[in-house]
Structures are given as structure tokens and as C-alpha cells.
Amino acid sequence: MLCHNQTSVNRLLEAQDLFRGDFRVRFVVVLGEASRFGSGVPRLLREAGVDRVVPWHALAKERYDLALTASENVDFATITGPVALLPHGLGFNKTVPGGLAGLPDASALRTGRVHIVLSHPDQEAQLRATCPEAAGATLVTGDPTFDRLVASLPLRAHYRRLLDTTGRRLVVLASTWGGESALGRRPDLPRRLLAGLPADTYRVALVAHPNIWAEHDARQLAVYYADELDAGLLLLPPQAGWHAALVAADHVITDHGSLALYAAGLGRPLLLTGAADETVPGSPVDDLRHAAPRLDPSGDLVAQLSAADPSETRAVADRVFAHRGEATERLQDVLYRLLGLDPPDGGPALRRAPDPTPLGHHRVSAFRVRVTSRSPGVLAVDRRPAAVHPPSDDRHLAVEETESNLRLTEKASVIYRDLPADPATADTWAASMLDAFPFATLTATDAGRGRCLAVARDGTRIVLTSSAPHPEVPVLASVAHHCLLAPGPSALTVDTGHSRAPIRLEITRPG
Incomplete structure (x- = not known):
């Protein structure tokens, strides 16, 4: 396997799965010459369990029956034997200096050893028109990645x-x-x-x-x-x-x-x-x-x-994905044919899409919130993340007590927490937050049993009771802020676009 950059490594590791369980096939992983986008390739290989990597200059000493690559930018002149060039994209849609991205140099194609794997027959006609040397060097299998997506x-x-x-x-x-x-x-x-x-x-x-x-x-x-x-x-x-x-x-x-x-x-x-x-x-x-x-x-x-x-x-996709549902088997057959071996019985596994692993993801804890009366008894709540949304006169800033950016907490009109608390604990917490953050108008906390307790700086207490199975304190906190400034009916429906739930308000003002 000739590894050039992260894109090619990902494709090659997927193709390697076509040989699972076959003790007749042994892989030698070769790290290509320096690439602008080669950073991260050694890490990807280590994470895949590849411990033995051969440098490109040592390739001539290795014995192999088939070279697998997913990059047209490798040095084909140093490779002996047949080469299977897997696509690292979908077709030939981009020009680069000298021709089409994904197409090897004509001199490599003249050797008759390079076989270009395609996802659709239309790509054969395109390559022949662009580079006559591509005639006879193409193999249409369909796209295993697309089949994987559809199956998932x-x-x-x-x-x-x-x-x-x-x-x-x-x-x-x-x-x-x-x-x-x-x-x-x-x-x-x-x-x-x-x-x-x-x-x-x-x-x-x-x-x-x-x-x-x-x-x-x-x-x-x-x-x-x-x-x-x-x-x-x-x-x-x-x-x-x-x-x-x-x-x-x-x-x-x-x-x-x-x-x-x-x-x-x-x-x-x-x-x-x-x-x-x-x-x-x-x-x-x-x-x-x-x-x-x-x-x-x-x-x-x-x-x-x-x-x-x-x-x-x-x-448009009909011009890209041929042999739908058959691409994985067809690619396996092609690679085994180039190796001169019969593929294993039963066909290759069809792997589902891997679970996503977002980088550094965490819950949003600060919002610019606009609460409007959409119709009698219905409040619409529109929240935008404060980290990216600029301040505006028609929105208040609502921040969770654990917000990491204290600049936002210092400017917040509403400070909330999702932690259940009894009335005495909620009052103590509210007093400490209102004292620490003078700009805050109101605090809100989970009071249990579907209730949210909001305490305003002027001493007003608002209990909001929701019939939702899991009432959202951050939303109810902003509703309380709105009702503090614009009193209305005690029975409301709160619509966030994501959910719609009836609530009841009990407002107790000081004195």
C-alpha cells in the first residue's frame, strides 16, 4: 500500500478490509515521498495498528505482487508489477496544472501496468478524450463508499x-x-x-x-x-x-x-x-x-x-454512481484478479458508516434570546449562541453559571443553572449570583417536579411549571425574564421551534 497523504491513507485502509481473513495476502505499507499534505499520515497509520512502515526509498528492496495507491502523484517509475489506482474522490471534476486531478502521467499509463479504478463508465469516455493512453487502463467498479452510505x-x-x-x-x-x-x-x-x-x-x-x-x-x-x-x-x-x-x-x-x-x-x-x-x-x-x-x-x-x-x-448522481449495491464486490474481484487469486467465498463485508466523533464538542451555555408574543397566550423563544451572535437590543443574554467565558457572564441579564435545588438553596444561590454579577436582572434554577424558580433582583419570584417531561430550565429562565418585564396571562404555551409546551406562572412580587 503506497501511502501519500491523509486522503489516500483513509481510502487504502478501507480497501484493506476487502482482504479480511485471507492469510494468502500480506500487506507492506510504504510511506510516500514528502507531500504538502502528508502531515498526520504516520499518526493515522499508528491508530490503525500499522507498526511497520517502509520508506519510499526502500521500496525497491520489497517483493510484492500488486501495488495499491489512491494518489496519482506517486512515482510510478519506481514501482514494479501491476498498480491499482483507487479514486480518492469522485471522478475527474477538477483541473490541475498538466491535466485532470486523479489522472496519472501519460508515461505511467504507457507501461500498461497502471489500472485506474472508476465509479462510472462515463469517466472512461472522459479519460480517453483527455488522454488516449488511458484507453484499456480503466476498470469500472462503482463506488464502494456510496454503497456504504446507502446501506447505512x-x-x-x-x-x-x-x-x-x-x-x-x-x-x-x-x-x-x-x-x-x-x-x-x-x-x-x-x-x-x-x-x-x-x-x-x-x-x-x-x-x-x-x-x-x-x-x-x-x-x-x-x-x-x-x-x-x-x-x-x-x-x-x-x-x-x-x-x-x-x-x-x-x-x-x-x-x-x-x-x-x-x-x-x-x-x-x-x-x-x-x-x-x-x-x-x-x-x-x-x-x-x-x-x-x-x-x-x-x-x-x-x-x-x-x-x-x-x-x-x-x-446528476446517475452520472457518477454505477453498479449500485455491487461496488464492494466488484472492487474485491478486480483486486484479486490483479493478484492472480480467487476471492474468498461469501463476498466482502459491507461495513456501516463509522460512528462520528466530533472534536471538542460541548453543550452551549450562553445565548442571545428573543422572546416574542406570537399570538395570545403563545410565546416564541428564539435562541442564538452568544459566542457567535452579536449583541442586539431585541435580545437578552442568558448564561449558564458554568459558562467558561466570564465576560459573557458579567454582561448577562439572566443567569441559570440546571441543578435541582430546594427553595432555600435556590434563594441562597440567587443572592450570591446577583451579588457577584451586578448586571444580572434575574436568576433561575431547577426547582424539581417540572418547575423552574426564577428570582429577580427586585425580589420578585416567578415559579414556572411545565407539563413537558423534561422542562428546559434555560428556556424557562428566558420566559421568566420576558414575563418580569412584560406581564401577561398565567397560562402560556412556549414554542422554541424544537418543542412546544404549556406552562403556568405564579408571580409573587415583593411587598
């Missing part, structure tokens, strides 16, 4: 639960790498999405290309997007996250990368961040650009997400 769809509820999206809509922002990518054009796009979408109705996940992770590493990305992580961003590492995110997604926002085609194939409503000059004219990605609406980051995000129609883009 019945587990959608499982992945949504792991991503904490139950009752909310999951927006996946996916970015390829480079200056024309979603993050290359707008590195603040995650922030805009988090600030522009109601926190109780939407969750936002970011899937960044492995080359972005290689260029910046996990710690740097966590620093870049520290506020967004505080605002609830799900930052998904490339080896364990994007598959599950696409299965779980309700909406996908992306660029000209391969994930746009996967999203279209899965029937996900799609918004694109813009066109790229490097896109090959007439390619599926180019067709997708004409079929999918373009995101306006400054516009009404909810309206744009709601208007996206998957029927407009799903047909």
Missing part, C-alpha cells in the same frame, strides 16, 4: 442521536481544500450559519477536507473555530465523521468537492457556496453547479434551506 441509511436515527440532533435539523457544511473551496472563500461561514439559524431548531456540523486537517492540524482548527465550538459546532475529523454526517443530514451546504455528489446521490437538499474555475466544464460537479441553488450567507438562511429541492440535483 437505516441507521440514520442512531447517527442523529450520537450527533445530538434529535428534534432538530442537521446542517452539514462540507468544504474541499484550496482557495475556491467553501472555507477558502469564506472561513467565517460556520460562524454565519451558527449565528443565522435558531439554536433550538438547527445543528451545524463542519466536514473539512483531509488536506485542511493536514495543513493546519486539529489543534489549529480548534483555535480557529473556538467560538464556533462554544456555539455548538460539530467539528468532524475526516476519518470518523463525514459518512455519518451525510447519512444524518437534513441539509448540505458545500462547494465543488466530492461530498456534493455524495449528498446529491443520497437525496439531500443541497446549497452550493459558489463556482470554481478549476471545475472541469461538463463534468458532474459542473452540472451540479447549474442544478443546485447558490447560498447567500447574508440572506435568510432558514428560507434558503427550506427552498432547496433535492429532486433538482439527484439526477
Whole structure:
């Protein structure tokens, strides 16, 4: 296995699973020559249990029957015997200096030893028109990754639960790498999405290309997007996250990368961040650009997400994914044929999408909240994460007592905690918080049995009783703040978009 960068390593490790249980096959892992995006490759290999790695300069001393690679940028001249070039993306949709991304140099193809694995017959015609030497060097198997995604769809509820999206809509922002990518054009796009979408109705996940992770590493990305992580961003590492995110997604926002085609194939409503000059004219990605609406980051995000129609883009995927449901078996047959072996009986395993492991994810503990009377007796609560949403006159700041950014706590109108407390303990806690944070108007805590006790600076006490199985103290705290300033009926319905529950209020004013 010829490992070049993180993208190729991930693909090769997936392909290695096609040989499980076969003692006839032994793998030699070769680390390629220095790549701009080679950072993290040794770590990925170690995490996969690969302890013996051969440097590229020692490849000539190794004996092997088949070379597996997922990069066209390896030195094919130093490789003896047949080579299977697995795709690291979907087709040939991008131009690079000298030709198409994913296509080896013509001199390598002239040897007759390089076999390019494709996901659709249309790619054969494209390569022959671009590089006549590709004729006879292609093998169409379909796309095992797409089959894996489709097979994982019945587990959608499982992945949504792991991503904490139950009752909310999951927006996946996916970015390829480079200056024309979603993050290359707008590195603040995650922030805009988090600030522009109601926190109780939407969750936002970011899937960044492995080359972005290689260029910046996990710690740097966590620093870049520290506020967004505080605002609830799900930052998904490339080896364990994007598959599950696409299965779980309700909406996908992306660029000209391969994930746009996967999203279209899965029937996900799609918004694109813009066109790229490097896109090959007439390619599926180019067709997708004409079929999918373009995101306006400054516009009404909810309206744009709601208007996206998957029927407009799903047909494009028909030009990308051939042999659906058969790709894993077909790829296994191809690789064993190149080895001169019969594949094992029973066919290969079809692995479900791995569970997602968001980086540095934690619960949002500070919100800019707007409470409005939508109709008589109905209060609409719109919460936006304070870490990314600027102050505004029509919103108050509500902060949990454990909020890590004390600058927010110092400016909060409402301080709450989700810890159950008896009235005496709640009063003591309220007095200490109101004394420590002079800007606060009101505190709120869980009073048990579906009740929330709010204590105002002027001594007013508000008990809110909810019929919901698990009343949300952060929401009830903001309702109490609204009712303190704008008294209304004692029976209300609170609508967060995520949930709708009736509550009763008992307000006791001092004196």
C-alpha cells in the first residue's frame, strides 16, 4: 500500500478490509515521498495498528505482487508489477496544472501496468478524450463508499442521536481544500450559519477536507473555530465523521468537492457556496453547479434551506454512481484478479458508516434570546449562541453559571443553572449570583417536579411549571425574564421551534 497523504491513507485502509481473513495476502505499507499534505499520515497509520512502515526509498528492496495507491502523484517509475489506482474522490471534476486531478502521467499509463479504478463508465469516455493512453487502463467498479452510505441509511436515527440532533435539523457544511473551496472563500461561514439559524431548531456540523486537517492540524482548527465550538459546532475529523454526517443530514451546504455528489446521490437538499474555475466544464460537479441553488450567507438562511429541492440535483448522481449495491464486490474481484487469486467465498463485508466523533464538542451555555408574543397566550423563544451572535437590543443574554467565558457572564441579564435545588438553596444561590454579577436582572434554577424558580433582583419570584417531561430550565429562565418585564396571562404555551409546551406562572412580587 503506497501511502501519500491523509486522503489516500483513509481510502487504502478501507480497501484493506476487502482482504479480511485471507492469510494468502500480506500487506507492506510504504510511506510516500514528502507531500504538502502528508502531515498526520504516520499518526493515522499508528491508530490503525500499522507498526511497520517502509520508506519510499526502500521500496525497491520489497517483493510484492500488486501495488495499491489512491494518489496519482506517486512515482510510478519506481514501482514494479501491476498498480491499482483507487479514486480518492469522485471522478475527474477538477483541473490541475498538466491535466485532470486523479489522472496519472501519460508515461505511467504507457507501461500498461497502471489500472485506474472508476465509479462510472462515463469517466472512461472522459479519460480517453483527455488522454488516449488511458484507453484499456480503466476498470469500472462503482463506488464502494456510496454503497456504504446507502446501506447505512437505516441507521440514520442512531447517527442523529450520537450527533445530538434529535428534534432538530442537521446542517452539514462540507468544504474541499484550496482557495475556491467553501472555507477558502469564506472561513467565517460556520460562524454565519451558527449565528443565522435558531439554536433550538438547527445543528451545524463542519466536514473539512483531509488536506485542511493536514495543513493546519486539529489543534489549529480548534483555535480557529473556538467560538464556533462554544456555539455548538460539530467539528468532524475526516476519518470518523463525514459518512455519518451525510447519512444524518437534513441539509448540505458545500462547494465543488466530492461530498456534493455524495449528498446529491443520497437525496439531500443541497446549497452550493459558489463556482470554481478549476471545475472541469461538463463534468458532474459542473452540472451540479447549474442544478443546485447558490447560498447567500447574508440572506435568510432558514428560507434558503427550506427552498432547496433535492429532486433538482439527484439526477446528476446517475452520472457518477454505477453498479449500485455491487461496488464492494466488484472492487474485491478486480483486486484479486490483479493478484492472480480467487476471492474468498461469501463476498466482502459491507461495513456501516463509522460512528462520528466530533472534536471538542460541548453543550452551549450562553445565548442571545428573543422572546416574542406570537399570538395570545403563545410565546416564541428564539435562541442564538452568544459566542457567535452579536449583541442586539431585541435580545437578552442568558448564561449558564458554568459558562467558561466570564465576560459573557458579567454582561448577562439572566443567569441559570440546571441543578435541582430546594427553595432555600435556590434563594441562597440567587443572592450570591446577583451579588457577584451586578448586571444580572434575574436568576433561575431547577426547582424539581417540572418547575423552574426564577428570582429577580427586585425580589420578585416567578415559579414556572411545565407539563413537558423534561422542562428546559434555560428556556424557562428566558420566559421568566420576558414575563418580569412584560406581564401577561398565567397560562402560556412556549414554542422554541424544537418543542412546544404549556406552562403556568405564579408571580409573587415583593411587598
